[in-house]
Amino acid sequence: MTIVTGKAEARRRLQSGRSGVLRQIWEHRADYAYVLPAIAVMLVVIAYPIYYTIELSFFKTPPGLQLRDKTFIGVDNYTTILTSEVFWRVTWNTLIWTLGSTLIAFVLGFATALALHREFVGRGVLRAILIIPWVISAVAASYIWKWIYHSDFGIIGAVLVGLGLADRPPNFIDSVNTVLPSLIVVNIWREFPFAMIMMMAGLQTVPEQLLRAAQVDGASAWQRFWHVTFPHLRNVSTVTILLLAVANFNSFIIPWIMTGGGPSNASHIWITHIYELAFGRQRWGVASAYSVLLFLTLMTLGYFYVRALSGNERQEGSA
Amino acid sequence: MTRITLGSAVLRGTVATALMASLMSTSALGAPVDLSKWSPEYVRSIAGTEDFDTAADCAKVTPLDYKGRLTFWYQGVFEGDPDLLRQYYKDFFETFRKTYPNIQLEEQALTYNDLLDKFRTALLGNAAPMAVRLQILGGTEFASKGYLEPLKPEDVGYSTEDFWPGAMKAVTWEGVTYGIPTNNETMAFIWNADIFKRAGLDPDKAPATWDDVVKYSKQIHDKLGIAGYGLVARKNAGNTPYRFMPQLWAHGGGVFDEATANPTYEDVQLDSPQSKAALQASYDMYVRDKSVPVSALTNQQADNQPLFLAGQLGMMISHPSDYDVMLDLQKKATGADKDKAQTVIDNMRYGLIPTGSDGKRAVVFGGSNIHILKPEYVEGGKVDEPAAKAIICMWTSPEWSLKMAYAGSNPGNLNGFKTKWMKERLDNIKFLDVTTSMLPYGIPFPALPQAPEIMNIIVPDMLQNALTGAMTVDEAADDAARKVRDLMGGL
Incomplete structure (x- = not known):
């Protein structure tokens, strides 16, 4: 009889585990060879920049010197950011921008998807029209909206003044109070079709017989939605919200083109502030530290996104 | 007597002409x-x-x-x-x-x-x-x-x-x-003589001082309901310092002492009473009198040009090229807009940029x-x-x-x-x-490596902070001066 101690057993399992992994890799060597070029490219264009950004975030990069003259300062850049008044203001803007854009675009997209899920004449045309904001270039959209909002000769102002509803054009993007909500409206206009498409796809998966059964059982329209439709859309909703949130955290074009973060920093969000710090003010170290914080935030959102996707897969697997 | 053949005469003539041409083309001479x-x-x-x-x-x-x-x-x-x-x-x-x-x-x-x-x-x-x-x-x-x-x-x-x-x-x-x-x-100062006339101003006389600009701008706005002066305060746009610095210098202010004959760039003057007076003038036009385009905070000079051509702006600082720009824009206009634009072009007048109250005139x-x-x-x-x-x-x-x-x-x-x-x-x-x-x-702008950040970010920020009410004029000027000092200190 062989007596196996606890340590020896653990070592054996580890070795068997290792050999198991190695064996699996060897068995799938052709698969790894296929993805190797993609991994190599990713290492160059993603992994190295991430590494360099993290490294740079620990250095002081005075604007009057070249980047190679940087000096190591530990976590000072992070301290500078976290104790800066501007950071908290920009963070607050980022939260309002991301949450506002994401939630309203989702709700609007979902509502539109529900409306378009029914059969009616012209549904296809309406669906095509509603997708336009999403397919239009963000740069073009920004310039168009800048013109629409223009505080002196914008379309909205002209209509309101023309109808006698206002004495002078409303100030949308030249006021610290209205600029961020105005930009969020533009972002929602651009993004809600994405949510609409996602939710329309989700609605196709809701079993028709369940809805009919609920109807036969006397469930009202709201009860059918809440107890049958919505639970089926939980995963696709989660994925849509996470994708929108990640996109909004990284959304640069609309605020940068329309206001450049102004007036008086009132529409600066993290990504535009990072750009200005790096390229306008050449504070590469501080901008890198900012980027690391943004990266960590997005990775957290990414984690939940992957979890949501895994949840979907598990659910589909068990179904 | 030396006999010169036709061939050698041509040759000598060519050499002489070439020499003359080369002398004329040499700027050193x-x-x-x-x-x-x-x-x-x-x-x-x-x-x-x-x-x-x-x-x-x-x-x-x-x-x-x-x-x-x-x-x-x-x-x-x-x-x-x-x-x-x-x-x-x-x-x-x-x-x-x-x-x-x-x-x-x-x-x-x-x-x-x-x-x-x-x-x-x-x-x-x-x-x-x-x-x-x-x-x-x-x-x-x-x-x-x-x-x-x-x-x-x-x-x-x-x-x-x-x-x-x-x-x-x-x-x-x-x-x-x-x-x-x-x-x-x-640059120079451009105004629309027709607007001046309708506002009760002398159509052939540019405002002599920056105080006059503030006064004229208000008068144009109050009488005609249009923007008087084409203020520009967008961040990261070259147009902003090109229009604000002449005002700052004319008031006797400056970022440093760049307006003096031998600048040292050692003393930050953005928070001086003179600099604050210049900022106050912009504040008075934008906030107090509302006599300038509201869009000044997000616009640049290119946005003032159509306003001017549409007869919606009384005066602005710009290049002489604006005359050509107006002609180009007028060609693209149609119907009644074309005639309206032509009226503006006919009424375009150029003058020297106004002085400060002590007669100091400056331009970038x-x-x-x-x-x-x-x-x-x-x-x-x-x-x-x-x-x-x-x-x-x-x-x-x-x-x-x-x-x-x-x-x-x-x-x-x-x-x-x-x-x-x-x-x-x-x-x-x-x-x-x-x-x-x-x-x-x-x-010239201060000949310093930090000048782009000062002119493209700090000065426009100062303007925006004051004009949006995010800070008072004093606070905005003090804040900008502190930023310049930090920048020069290597922060």
Whole structure:
């Protein structure tokens, strides 16, 4: 009889585990060879920049010197950011921008998807029209909206003044109070079709017989939605919200083109502030530290996104 | 008696003519432009008095059959420039390719607001072009960081005294010259005489002081319900400092002591009472009187041009090229708008930029410079210096420095004022006298590496903080002064 101690057993399992992994890799060597070029490219264009950004975030990069003259300062850049008044203001803007854009675009997209899920004449045309904001270039959209909002000769102002509803054009993007909500409206206009498409796809998966059964059982329209439709859309909703949130955290074009973060920093969000710090003010170290914080935030959102996707897969697997 | 054959006579005649032509084309032998005599009359008197052969001049720097390759970025035309200028840019590159057929030129045009960001990024990746034409603000920044090769007018066949001393300061860092000015400019004050008349102002008289500008702007707005003065306060836009700094300097303020004869740039003056008075004037127009475009915080000068053409703006600071821009825009208008635009053009008047209360007049001495990069920062690690010098010689020649600045600026090479194209320009471009008259009042931006951040970010931020009510005028000026001190302290 062989007596196996606890340590020896653990070592054996580890070795068997290792050999198991190695064996699996060897068995799938052709698969790894296929993805190797993609991994190599990713290492160059993603992994190295991430590494360099993290490294740079620990250095002081005075604007009057070249980047190679940087000096190591530990976590000072992070301290500078976290104790800066501007950071908290920009963070607050980022939260309002991301949450506002994401939630309203989702709700609007979902509502539109529900409306378009029914059969009616012209549904296809309406669906095509509603997708336009999403397919239009963000740069073009920004310039168009800048013109629409223009505080002196914008379309909205002209209509309101023309109808006698206002004495002078409303100030949308030249006021610290209205600029961020105005930009969020533009972002929602651009993004809600994405949510609409996602939710329309989700609605196709809701079993028709369940809805009919609920109807036969006397469930009202709201009860059918809440107890049958919505639970089926939980995963696709989660994925849509996470994708929108990640996109909004990284959304640069609309605020940068329309206001450049102004007036008086009132529409600066993290990504535009990072750009200005790096390229306008050449504070590469501080901008890198900012980027690391943004990266960590997005990775957290990414984690939940992957979890949501895994949840979907598990659910589909068990179904 | 010496008998001369027809053949030798022709030969001698040809040699003599060639010698004469070469003497005439050598700027060193022509009398330099006398800046002490500078006036519109003096400019008229020298225009068209000298001929230059650009190709022959540049052949002495780089042989015309030189074979090479050049990457070149330049601050090119943008949406606010007239079509005439676009044509001259096109002509320049066509002529360069014809003159130097064996130089493979890869040029890239970037707008004023994009060039610095892109160039800085390229430098970080050692992917810069071999030569670059930058706005006047940029030279010192890149020279101080060691990116640029020393380069002076003599390196491309010209003389330092052929360029404005103020412009040479902007390309000099710690006593070494790192570039050559291509064009230099001062703006002027433009107003709509019809609007002035309807507002009860003298249609032929520009506001004499900045206090008058505030007063006139209010009067125009109150009487006609349109914007009086074309204030611009967008961040990261060159237009903002070009319009605010003259106001700041005229009030006796400044970022430092840049408005003095021998600036030291040691004492920050943005929080001085004079600087605050200048900021207060902008505040009064934007917040108190609401007499300027509300969109001033997000707009640049290109947005003021259609407002002016539509008869919705009474006065603004701009280039003489705005006259051409208005003509271009008018051509694109249709129906009643076309006639309306023509009325505005007929009523366009140019004058000197107003003074401060003590009679001080100032304007930004603007322009651009051309530079050669050090090989280690250039894509491929090599700079084709003869090719770079060829294009620099051509661009900074009397001929092309004039043509490339035809509508909106002035030639960096002062000999450009002597060319026939200057004479043609004086005949064709309205109001050119006004901007040439403003040149002696020109003050260069501080020749410091920190100047782009100060002018493009800190000064506009100060304006925006005051105009949005995010800070009081005092707080905004104090905040800006603190930022400049921090910046100069290396933070």
